[in-house]
Amino acid sequence: MPALALRLQAPERLIDIAHIPDLRGIDLRDGWLRLGALTRHAEAHDHPLIAAHAPLLALAAPHVAHPAIRNRGTLGGSVALADPASEFPAMMLAMGAEMEIAGLQGTRRVPADEFFQDLYQTALEPGELLVALHVPAAGPQHRCAFDEIARRRGDYALVGCGVMLTAPAREVESARIAFFSVGPTPIRALAAEAALTGRRLDGEAIRLAQAALSQDLDPPDDEQVPAAMRLHLARVLIGRLLGRIAEGP
Amino acid sequence: MPVAITLTVNGETLTRLVEPRETLADFLRRDLELTGTHTGCEMGVCGACLVMLDGLPAHACLMFAVQADGTRVETVEGLTGSAALADLQRAFHERNALQCGFCTPGMLISAEGLLARKAMPSREEIRDALSGNYCRCTGYEAIVDAIETVARRRAAGEAALPFAEEPA
Structure with missing residues (x-):
């Protein structure tokens, strides 16, 4: 409309x-x-x-x-x-x-x-x-988290992300991570997913996933934020989300 | 080619011919002369055109009148007439929660939608509910205060006093 x-x-x-x-x-x-x-x-x-x-x-x-x-x-x-x-x-x-x-x-x-x-x-x-x-259908073996960074609530996000981990025990069996507002389509963070797979979700794993994002995302410069800042925000966001899952309910 | 629609507006069932391209907001304002529904951005951002559609807040600028066929629409005029908003209007007045008043009909609809969903919202939840309503005069503090006051008054079971304009 x-x-x-x-x-x-x-x-x-x-x-x-x-x-x-x-x-x-x-x-x-x-x-x-x-x-x-x-x-x-x-x-x-x-x-x-x-x-x-x-x-x-x-x-x-x-x-x-x-x-x-x-x-x-x-x-x-x-x-x-x-x-x-x-x-x-x-x-x-x-x-x-x-x-x-x-x-x-x-x-x-x-x-x-x-x-x-x-x-x-x-x-x-x-x-x-x-x-x-x-x-x-997600079950008890799945752990997920979502968040986005926007200037005001309800505005389009500068960066947003959803994380879905299959982690029946302490180790991550598989991961799916998707970002939005970082390119022409929603984008899966395949390198970050690979960095987590088979590892225990601890501080080291989270740092590896954050580092891997530079292979996954190549955000454009635009009038809102420069590309480097968007990538930085994506790293901050994935750190928060994985941290939230690691802390658990 | 005009299309016949039948809908209930402010309690009255009516049938009208509308152009398929006419938005619900334009239909309410031009055809029914219910100009309390304001058109600001006309793209779903400012919230001035909110009406109750089958009991839920909706943007009259984001739908065509033909899509409202068979629905129940309440505008700020109807909700004022039935005194459903009387306590909110009174609290907005008391707290000076409006200056030019352009955004107020939409603010009232959002507030009513929120309080119907959640009787005692936090200030954070009130702000979130108003995230799609732009006010360019007063800022939001007084509006949040007014809605919070009404939530408390309703919870305390205070009957809404009829809202009356002060004599000039």
Whole structure:
């Protein structure tokens, strides 16, 4: 809507999908949480299944825009738009979610790693519609954390990050880390993930992950902050998040 | 081509023809002459256009009137008429929580939305709830004070005194 109001977009046709019942609903089946594309941001905030099985979404939701926007905005809308500064697309990446896409040829599922392709560019082809998000259900072996650094609450983040660790014991079995506001798409920090994998999550592991970020992120200079500062903030943020997980509940 | 919509605005069910391109904010202001819903940024940032849509705060500038078909909309006029906001309006008045008043309708809707969700919010939570409402005159301190006062008064079960304008 802001893009229409600012006359940045002038589509010939606009179709209201809000009344398609199949695009709604949240259910848990075979270890996957299926979130209909029309799930509201406010539901990500409050829904018990999301709190239990996709806690990263629940942690991110309060940071998405403002309360009134969250009453109307949808997860599918946010993911399909793929704003590189948005929280939910990056969380799809951090959670290893898959996008269910419907088209004339039927439906297909695209992993988040292949879905976000470039600035506002996704795997959606013309004529296709994002119908649901499938999230691998998190369990007790998972530990996650989310935060972002913004000048004011509700503003676009200078840097944001979601961390999902599989750590049934003290060692990190596997890690998924996704940043936003650091490039044209949400970006996985593969080197930082590798630095953590197989290690105990202690101060040394956290320092290694922080150091590895220079291989993962190459943020642009822009009018808000220089690239070096954005990378610095990303290191500060990942340190905070991993520290939070290490301290544990 | 105009489209017929039926919705309930401030308790009254009405049917109107609207252009698909018309926003809910413009529909309320131009077609229904409910000019208490203000249009500031018209891109969902300033919060001056907030209305209650099916009981929840929503930006009237971020949706088309056709999308409001079948919904229940309450504007600041309706919520004033029913005295739902009377205690908030009174507290804003007492605490000088407005100067030019442009942001006030949106502030009241956000405040009402917050208090419906959480009866006794902290000052931090009040500030967070107002993060999408811009005020360019008073700053936010007095507004936060007014909302906090109303939360306390409601918790104490104080009946809202009707808000009346002082004689000039």
